[in-house]
Amino acid sequence: MTKWVYSFGAGHNEGRADMRNLLGGKGANLAEMASIDLPVPPGFTITTELCTAYYDNGRKYPGDLDAQVTAALTLVEEAVGLRFGDRDHPLLVSVRSGARVSMPGMMDTVLNLGLNDETVLGLSKASGDPRFAWDSYRRFIQMYGSVVLGVDHHRFEEIIESAKIDAGVTEDTALSPEHWQQVVAEYKEMVHSDLGKPFPQDPGEQLWGAIGAVFGSWMNPRANTYRRLHDIPASWGTAVNVQAMVFGNMGADCATGVCFTRDPSTGEDIFYGEFLVNAQGEDVVAGIRTPQPLSKLRAKPGEVSMEEALPAVYEDLVRVRTTLETHYKDMQDIEFTVQQQKLYMLQTRSGKRTAAASLRIAVEMAESGLIDRKEAVRRVNPASLDQLLHPTLDPKATRKLISKGLPASPGAASGIVVFNSDEAEMRAAKGEPVILVRVETSPEDIHGMHAARGIVTTRGGMTSHAAVVARGMGRPCVSGAGGISVDYGAQTMPCGGQVVRAGDTITLDGATGEVFLGSVAMVEPALSGDFATLMTWADGLRRMKVRTNAETPLDAETARKFGAEGIGLCRTEHMFFDPARIGVVRQMIMAQDERGRRVALAKLLPFQRDDFRDLFRIMAGLPCTIRLLDPPLHEFLPHHEAELADVAAGLGEDLDVIRRRADELKEANPMLGHRGCRLGISYPEIYEMQARAIFEGAIAATEDGGAAPVPEIMIPLIATKRELEITRAQVDKVAAEVFKETGRTIEYSVGTMIELPRAALTADKIAENADFFSFGTNDLTQTAFGLSRDDAGKFLPQYVEQGILPKDPFVSIDIEGVGALVRIAAEKGRATKNGLKMGICGEHGGDPASIAFCEEVGLDYVSCSPYRVPVARLAAAQAALGASGDKTA
The missing domain is CATH 3.30.470.20 (ATP-grasp fold, B domain)
Structure with a gap:
């Protein structure tokens, strides 16, 4: 017989903290607290396995569950000396969810279960406090009616507000027992009217209704959204915890x-x-x-x-x-x-915490000896570091304060005011910065909170729903801003002596709780102290190097500040989008012959040489992978008459000739068209110019005593061994020419980007001519799936929601498919050339889950955008700890 129910408290502790996968976090920790003699009301946990079985079996319970629940409930009755459903001395219980990871406010809870028209009288007599008893009964009907029976919770609030008006009071605590009895009567009447049947009086029926509601809430929209945002598999399920009630609402000593x-x-x-x-x-x-x-x-x-x-x-x-x-x-x-x-x-x-708090707690606990440094490194979520890597409010900036609340979640944000979560999500999807303003948030606001840059509530404290969820998401939040009055109907928020309307811009500072009118200037973060300490520990534990994707001096300098150990991808076509260069590039592409192309390339050479020299100087002797030109042609073709005319003038050609040439170059599917090494083979003069710019720039970078750069020249879109042979020969030829002309030599290597399935499958052949492989997992994902990443966003979210894909494969690497291609290429490449250097340079290089896969495969480095470098450094250390046998707590 499968054990579905585990007791805790009063000497019956069948669970432990390390059983969270089975008992959920709440159930496991209740048993653990009871085992170390903390005062825990007794109860029992129905396991997460039952949740899975419940859904697998068409939302039906296994036949032996009832007996196990009855036995566990009997133990609770014996422990507290009360009986469930007894009209004189009733045992009341709470029914709460408990997934293996915390999902605050996402699933359902029912308190005071077991009350009915008879037991409320027994509770009143036993407690000696009729007001407490009837208040508890109305709370139960309100919560059970909303959670289990599906009655809109605002309907209950309206009845209470009406009762307070009739009684001439403003606080719930001022209502008398008679008032609460009237509220209970109105509640039951409303439920009966809405549902066509009376509120359930049988405590057993109540219990199973609440258990079913908790299991049902595992699949509600807000829980599904939360799981998607936090990568929690639906297959984990939730546990249900049934526990003897203790009462904090019995008077001033409670x-x-x-x-x-x-x-x-x-x-x-x-x-x-x-x-x-x-x-x-x-x-x-x-x-x-x-x-x-x-x-x-x-x-x-x-x-x-x-x-x-x-x-x-x-x-x-x-x-x-x-x-x-x-x-x-x-x-x-x-x-x-x-x-x-x-x-x-x-x-x-x-506890959920901000990134800054996570760093400080981990470092201080390690320095005090409570945990070791490895555990400190494990403790910090790499993705959360993003909270620390962006600007905060400039203390010198002019600002107009309109309200102040509680500093619920640190960070700063500016955006337009919206009062509705659906609108917040819609506007954010269009690229608009949004600040969500609510009287208070509820779990139904989860999607709007995620979409918003920041959150403001007029009610609630530091542990309110808005505060807890915002901290977990890394969103700045100001809660309890009582100076703001929200009018949802008028879409306004009067505050600070003026009226702010939907669409107006405000700025919030989650570190101080202040809200300002308009935008406020920001300053760059200072990454020192606990951040620097933990990153030093992480660097000492990781095996893989961390590089950056960068084409500009600003990106390179930012990445170096964040600890990048070189450039893993310099996309040279990005250097051509500058207005001073784009016209020359178009002339090169539109030229009718080699002579015309070489004229244009000669104009580009100084730009490229200076770009490379600057990057090499910033990287000061670190390896720099330069990808030769790989533009889908449509990105550079002239599209408008003015652009066509500029190209015609630059080439000295007739405008009609240029129009015809543009039409000739248009492609039906440019992402799979005449790009990458195919351009270099068709027009070798392009790669020759770029190679010359790289070598001349590298030599120039050392002229003032700078460290010798280590250029790694990467040939893109290789599908065959022969393509690499041809293009590598071009690069080696130019290198020899430059070295002879300058009398200087530098070390360099030539490799390729593995971004096509054929390249992965024939990597052993390609490795014969490659000094390194760099996995371009953006294009490899496109070609493996047959997806366009520019268009797939229209339907990929549905694929994730329906469980067709576990995650967006452009965000986190598809280990089963794309990962298999990477693994095959790595194994075949090393079989041909032992010690072949390998890295990853797609956006997956900044994704912690993808980095763990890279460690497993044994890649030498990951490369990511500058602001993701610290994330990758920490993730690489955690991956190394996992690979070495150390396990996360």
Whole structure:
């Protein structure tokens, strides 16, 4: 019999922290906390395997599940001395999701389950607090009605607002038991009216309804979106945790809260969090009430900290903080409830944090001896470093402050105001910078938050949905900006004495919580301190080198600043788009004969030579892979009358002749047309000019005592051995001529880009004439799949959503197909030439998952865009740790 249910708490701990794949993160950590004697209410976990079986079996449960759930529920009843469904002393439970990785707010939760028209009376009598009992019952109906029965949650809120108006109060806590009874009656009437059947009174029916809702929420749109954004496979499934309720809403000696063992925004080693007196957990994360700080050091005037309000419980919580961080050896995100001065732990997990916090925490924990340096390197998500590599607000810039809220997620962003997540996604898809402004965000806003440059909410605290999700995404966020009033209907936000409308530009600073009108100037980041320390450790652990893709001095200098160890791809055709050069390039392409082409090439030679000299000087003796001309011709052909006339004048030709020539050169499929080495073979004078520019530029780079460059000349679009023989001979011939003319020689190598399936499959033959291989995985992906990356964006998202492809193959390498071609080429190339240098220069060179594959194949280096260099350095170190047998925690 398959074991589907695992108990925890009250001496029945059947799980451990290392069982998160089976029990989910929440279930595994609840069992672990109970095992180290922390106060965990007892309960049980239904495994992630059951979730998979549930979907595989047409959303039906296995026959033995009911008995296992009943047995586990009996253990909970025995532990707390209450009975599920008992009319006098009812056991109430919570039903929560728990995937193996944290997905905050994406799936469904139900609290206070087990209440009905009879048990609410028993709870009222047993607690001695009718208000608490009826408040709990209305919370249950509201949550169950929304999550399980599908009633719009705003309908419930409207009834509460009406009740507060009738009672003449502004806060929920001011409503009497009689008011809550009336709210409950109206809730049930609305549910019955909407669904055509009464609200379920049988606790057993309630329990299975909630369990089904949690499993069902694994496939809801917001969870699907979150998984897609965070590369979480649908096959993992979620667990369901059923746990005895403890109550933070029984009075002034009760509370609920969320805290972090360190500051998740900065990483500072301080206890950080918020709590609410007389509240349940959803009140904190929903931002409905303004939470208060834990410690009095962080309390502002008028705020009462937990340290002051509940000093004994606060001390218990501080001890738990130390215990958990020491036990898990990582910063923890903790949820807790206080019931009548007693602390209960409801969750712990590794806390989501900003990139800056991640670096600081990893470095400080390593330096304190809590973890080692290898673990510190493993701990930081390489992709998150992107948060640190872009500008922040210039402190000297003029700015007009219109509001200030809480600094929920650091970073700065400018963009146009939008009030709707669908619109944010739509405008961002058009390339518009967007700031999403909401009263509060909910899980349904996940797509808009991802599309936006930054997020502003008028309600909520540092642990609200907006704050937690924004930090995880690396989006700057200001929450609780109470000075802003959002009017969704009018599409305006009055603030700072003026009205900001949808489409107006604002700037937010997530590090200070400030919101400014208009755009504010930005400054480049300073990459030092913890960043530099961790990158030094990473560099000492990685095997692969990290180069950059660069054609301009600015790109090269940026990449060197970020630690690039050479140039892995210089796309020489990109050097020709400058307005001063494009006309000459067109003359070269449109020339009728070799003489005309050579005239134009002679004009280009000085430009190319100076470009290469500058790049070689910046790279100061590091290897530089220069790809010879590989333009799809349509990118350079003149398209307008003015452009045609300029070419005609430059060549001294009749305009009609140039028009005919342009028509002759047009191709039906230019990406697979007359480009790459095919141009070099048809017009050898083109590659001869480029080779001369490379060698003369390299020699010039050393004239003032600079380090000798190491040019690696790459022939593009090779499909056959013979193509490389011909083009290599051209390069070697020019090298000999330049060396003779200058009396100087430099070391150089000639290789090719493997970007066609035929080249990969015949790599053993091609390697006979190649000093190196560089895998052009952008084109290799296009040719392997038969896709145009310029057009595939119209349907690839659907392929990923439907599970046809696990990821966009242009973002992360398709290991099964394209990866197989890379592996074949690497093995065949080395079989012919032992020690053949190999690298990857497509955009995959900056993708951590693709870098792990490159380490597995044994490539020598990866090359990526300048701002991705630190990402690649860290990812390469993590890949090396994995390859050497070290495993991530």
